[in-house]
Amino acid sequence: MLRIGPVGFRIGSDWRAPIGALGDLYRDYPLPEDGIVDFNVRLFAARPWRRFVRPAVTIGGDYMLPDALPLPLAQGLLAAEMGMNLQMALAQRRYLLLHASVVERDGRGLLLSGVSGAGKSTLAALLMTRGWRLMGDEFALVDPATGLVHAFPRLISLKNQSVAVLQCAAGQARFGPLLAGTPKGDIRHLVPDATAIAAMDRPAVPALLLFPTFGPAEAVRAVGAAETFVRLTQASTNYVALGERGFATLRRLVQDVPVRAIDYADTDSGIALVERLWRELA
Amino acid sequence: MSGALVAAVLTDPARATVLTSDAWNALIAAARAEQLIGSMAVRLDGLPIPPAAARIMADARVSAEQGRVAALWEAEMARRALAPLGVPVVLLKGTAFVAAGLDAGRGRSIGDLDILVPRESLDAVEAVLLAAGWEWVKPDPYDDAYYRRWMHELPPLIHRERDRMIDVHHTILPPTARPTPDAAALIADAVPLGNGLSVLSSEDMVIHAAAHLFADGDLQGGLRNLWDIDRLVREFDDAGLVERLMARAGRHDLVPATARALRLAKRVFGTPVDGFAPVASDALFARRLLARDGWGRLRHKGTEFGFYVRSHLLRMPPAMLARHLWTKFRKT
Numbered sequence: 001m002l003r004i005g006p007v008g009f010r011i012g013s014d015w016r017a018p019i020g021a022l023g024d025l026y027r028d029y030p031l032p033e034d035g036i037v038d039f040n041v042r043l044f045a046a047r048p049w050r051r052f053v054r055p056a057v058t059i060g061g062d063y064m065l066p067d068a069l070p071l072p073l074a075q076g077l078l079a080a081e082m083g084m085n086l087q088m089a090l091a092q093r094r095y096l097l098l099h100a101s102v103v104e105r106d107g108r109g110l111l112l113s114g115v116s117g118a119g120k121s122t123l124a125a126l127l128m129t130r131g132w133r134l135m136g137d138e139f140a141l142v143d144p145a146t147g148l149v150h151a152f153p154r155l156i157s158l159k160n161q162s163v164a165v166l167q168c169a170a171g172q173a174r175f176g177p178l179l180a181g182t183p184k185g186d187i188r189h190l191v192p193d194a195t196a197i198a199a200m201d202r203p204a205v206p207a208l209l210l211f212p213t214f215g216p217a218e219a220v221r222a223v224g225a226a227e228t229f230v231r232l233t234q235a236s237t238n239y240v241a242l243g244e245r246g247f248a249t250l251r252r253l254v255q256d257v258p259v260r261a262i263d264y265a266d267t268d269s270g271i272a273l274v275e276r277l278w279r280e281l282a
Numbered sequence: 283m284s285g286a287l288v289a290a291v292l293t294d295p296a297r298a299t300v301l302t303s304d305a306w307n308a309l310i311a312a313a314r315a316e317q318l319i320g321s322m323a324v325r326l327d328g329l330p331i332p333p334a335a336a337r338i339m340a341d342a343r344v345s346a347e348q349g350r351v352a353a354l355w356e357a358e359m360a361r362r363a364l365a366p367l368g369v370p371v372v373l374l375k376g377t378a379f380v381a382a383g384l385d386a387g388r389g390r391s392i393g394d395l396d397i398l399v400p401r402e403s404l405d406a407v408e409a410v411l412l413a414a415g416w417e418w419v420k421p422d423p424y425d426d427a428y429y430r431r432w433m434h435e436l437p438p439l440i441h442r443e444r445d446r447m448i449d450v451h452h453t454i455l456p457p458t459a460r461p462t463p464d465a466a467a468l469i470a471d472a473v474p475l476g477n478g479l480s481v482l483s484s485e486d487m488v489i490h491a492a493a494h495l496f497a498d499g500d501l502q503g504g505l506r507n508l509w510d511i512d513r514l515v516r517e518f519d520d521a522g523l524v525e526r527l528m529a530r531a532g533r534h535d536l537v538p539a540t541a542r543a544l545r546l547a548k549r550v551f552g553t554p555v556d557g558f559a560p561v562a563s564d565a566l567f568a569r570r571l572l573a574r575d576g577w578g579r580l581r582h583k584g585t586e587f588g589f590y591v592r593s594h595l596l597r598m599p600p601a602m603l604a605r606h607l608w609t610k611f612r613k614t
Contacts, residue, residue, distance in 0.1 A: 008334065010307055012577055035303030036334035040311050042577050062314045062578065093341045243348040 001032055005141065005152040005200050006094070008032025009084055013043040014051050018076030025077075025155055025176050025189060028197050039063075039091065041083035046070060059083045063090040075179050078187060081155060088139060088152075089237040095141035095150060096242060096249045099235040102135035102149055102204070103127045108282060109149045109204035110274070111140050111257075112212055113235050116184070119214040119270065122162040125190055126271050129170045134196040135204065144242070144249040147256070148203035153196045155189040163188045165267055207282040209259045210274065216263040218273060223259045258282070283581065284312035285505065285572030289550045292318065292509060295325045298335075306335050308576035315578030316505045317391040320346030324389035346389045353377045353392040356446050360395060361478050363414035367406055371479055372398040372472045374451065374490065378481040379510070382473075386513035391506075394438070394447040398482075400469055401452035408436055408450070416441050416448060424609055432458050432602075454490050455498055456597050461535035463493065468534075484518045485530040492543030493536050500586075500593035501570050505550075508571060511543050512551040524555055546571070 001010045002022075009032070013019050032038070042060040045051040056070035057079040065086065071079045088097060100113035101124035110132075112120050121137040128134040135151035142149050155176065158166055163186065167175070176189035211223065211231065223231075232250055233239045239246040258281040264270030287309050291298050301309065313319045323342035331339070357377050364371050372378075374396035379387030399407050416439040420426060429437040434457065436450040453465035468490075472480040482490060488511060495507040515523065524544070531540035545564055547553035550571065570589050573581045580586055594603050 032334065034306075034332040034334040036306045036310075036332055036338070038334075038338060040307070040577060042579070062311060093345045094337070241345070241348065243351060245344075245348075 001035070001037060002026045002029045003032045004029065004084070004154050005136070005150055007039065007088065007092075007152065008037040009039055009041060009087070010037040011041045011043070011080055011083070013057075013076070013080070014045050015043070015055065015057070015073060015076060017073065018043055018057070018080050021077040021176065022080050025174070025191055028191075028194070039084070039087035041080060041087060043076060043079050043083065059086060061087050063087055065090075069183075071182070075182055077176060077189065078179050078182055081157065081189070084154065085138060092141075092238055093241065095143055096239065096246055097237045098140040098142065098232060099138070099237070100140040100209075101137045102140045102151070103132040104135050104151075104204040105132055105278075107202075107204055108207035109135065109140075110278060110282065111149065111206060111209045112274075113140075113209065113232065114212050117214065118212050119162075119264075119267070120212070121156055121158060122165060122267060123212060123270060123274060125156050125158065125162075125166050126169055126267060127274070128156075128193060128196065129166075129173075130271070130275075133199055134192050135200075142206070142249055142253060143203065144245045146203075147206070147249070147252050149206050150203045151196070151200045153192045153200050155191060158188050158190055160185045162267075166190055206253060206257045208278055209253075209257050210277065211259070211261040212270065212274075213261070213263045214270070215265065217265055218269055219263040220273070220277070221261045223261050225254050228254050228259045283572055283574065284308040284576050284578070285316070285574035288312045288316060288318060288322070288505065288574070289572060292322060292325055293551050295329055298326055298331055299329055303332075304576070306332070310335070310338060311576065311578035312574040315574050315580075317503060318506050318509060320349070320389035320391050321506075321509060322389070343389065346391065349390075349392050350380045350387070352446075353380055353395065356395045356441075356444070356448075357381060357397075357479060358477075359414075359441070359444070360397060360411075360448060363410055364399075364407060365478060367403065367410060369399055369403040369407065370469050370472065372469060373475075373479055373481050374398055374454075375494075375510075378487065381475055381479065382481045384514065385517045386510045390510075394449050396449045396451060398451045398454070398465075398468060398472075401465065404436065404450070404452055411439055411448065411450070415443060419447065428606070432456060454493050458599070458602065459497060459596055461493070461497055461539070463489075463534040463536060484514070484523075485527050486534075488514050488518070488527055488543070489531050489534055489536055489540050492531075492540045493534070496539040496542045496546075496567075497536060497596060498593070500590045501567070504571050508543070508547055508550055512547045512553045515544070515547065515553050515555065519554065524557075542567070 040061050043057045046058040050056045055073040057076050058070040059068055059079050061083055100111045101120040103110050103124055114120050124137045136153050137156045139152050140149050141152050174191040179187045313322045319342045323339035326339050373381050376390050376392035419438045419440050426437050434453045438447050440447050454463050468486050471483045474480045491511045495504050531537045544555050545558045548558055570585050575581050
């Protein structure tokens with residue numbers, strides 16, 4: 001059992017290894033409040049012999065996708081992480097969920113929203129090494145009652161080249177094992193720093209929203225309210241399920257927060273660009 | 283077993299005030315697995331429970347309320363599409379409970395929109411729905427033909443913009459099942475809601491829930507159906523309810539299923555009905571209905587498989603079942 005931000009999880013497994021890996025990487029995280037969890041994740045063998053023969057980890061829990069493909073046991077840690085994300089994506093109803101990484105400074109939050117491969121996790125992890133407080137690399141939790149964004153600082157999921165980038169930039173940090181050949185390439189998890197964990201119950205006021213794209217030459221583009229709104233509905237897993245609350249929450253966010261789309265060709269200039277826009281706009 | 287804990291807390295919510303954290307986690311997992319978390323949350327509203335549990339229950343209530351709004355909107359969409367036909371449209375199951383403002387609808391999770399229309403209007407209803415944006419879910423010709431020839435409903439349709447399913451029934455059991463409910467009487471005695479839609483009469487609502495649970499299907503998600511029956515019986519309860527219910531069940535060929543439903547509701551939820559002493563086989567049904575462990579997983583795989591086989595035997599005669607399974611086997 002563990003708590004990430006406001007969300008408690010209980011993770012059960014037919015095998016010992018994934019639980020051991022999780023217990024190690026999440027060892028500094030608190031327990032769920034009252035010992036009662038928001039979501040259960042269960043890693044199981046879909047057929048009894050798959051526990052032992054070419055063991056395959058199926059991701060289950062309170063909420064499941066019908067046709068999820070199992071992962072090999074060596075990627076059990078990834079399965080657990082995906083299981084937690086899945087519960088959030090399918091069933092979180094307390095907060096509006098946006099696919100975005102979030103970092104904080106002086107109580108104000110910077111949201112980076114983009115498709116997989118846009119560099120959300122990499123930029124957030126690098127900002128963490130530069131004195132920002134990491135609030136999460138996957139989901140921004142926006143409270144419909146207050147408009148504040150809550151932290152969900154799970155393990156940072158680094159993929160392919162960004163693993164080496166962060167090993168260079170955050171040499172002292174703790175990393176999980178290298179998970180080679182996953183459906184998303186090579187993955188290595190980075191444990192958020194002590195500040196991120198210690199301050200995870202403190203929400204932030206959203207102050208800047210960026211839509212990064214990795215690859216093209218550096219560019220900054222203004223994004224209109226309508227486009228921002230539509231992009232964020234697409235970046236949200238529960239906008240429709242929240243009904244009117246989702247609409248009101250998103251409308252407030254779009255009205256209150258400056259927005260830019262940015263292109264960056266390498267991480268160093270990307271970080272410089274993000275910090276410059278923060279100084280100018282936030 | 284955590285299924286029994288779900289039933290116990292639904293019946294007597296005060297029991298939730300003394301649970302350990304392990305019991306809470308098991309209760310919530312099993313209630314979610316049975317899609318009873320919203321009903322549970324409504325029952326626990328206002329009771330002194332740990333803050334972490336109270337938050338989860340508050341989320342579930344908000345979620346169920348949003349589900350209610352969406353279900354009523356979907357019913358309204360179907361009403362608008364079907365209005366020009368001038369045929370009676372009877373809401374069934376969860377949507378009917380919330381549309382009629384019944385206790386059974388409070389906190390209930392609602393998936394598809396289920397409606398009942400006269401069999402002779404089926405073709406017209408289908409054409410109008412297709413024109414209004416609903417599309418086939420099962421493009422397979424065998425499945426399609428099977429539904430049309432042997433089922434009590436059209437093949438499921440889904441709305442291409444709202445992504446919501448509609449099941450259009452012309453009666454409440456497959457024609458291949460042994461009991462033959464009086465579909466014309468279901469529609470003739472339906473109660474208008476005043477907006478062009480109607481719901482089944484009180485007795486027929488209970489009998490439909492019983493038929494769905496014990497004369498059709500493999501009891502998957504059956505605890506929720508049984509909870510519906512408990513809530514309906516308690517709300518409709520007056521001196522003559524059980525007599526009217528059993529008389530009406532006779533007309534629909536559904537006396538055994540209705541009696542089973544009342545016995546099981548009494549056994550599991552303490553539903554206040556006189557008589558209906560348990561019979562030996564009830565234990566097996568209760569075992570299937572309550573088979574959730576502390577992670578919400580189904581236990582008793584043998585019992586589950588037995589009821590799966592039973593569901594097919596109920597639905598079709600053996601020779602037809604053999605042909606059906608052979609066709610399905612060749613396709614996979």
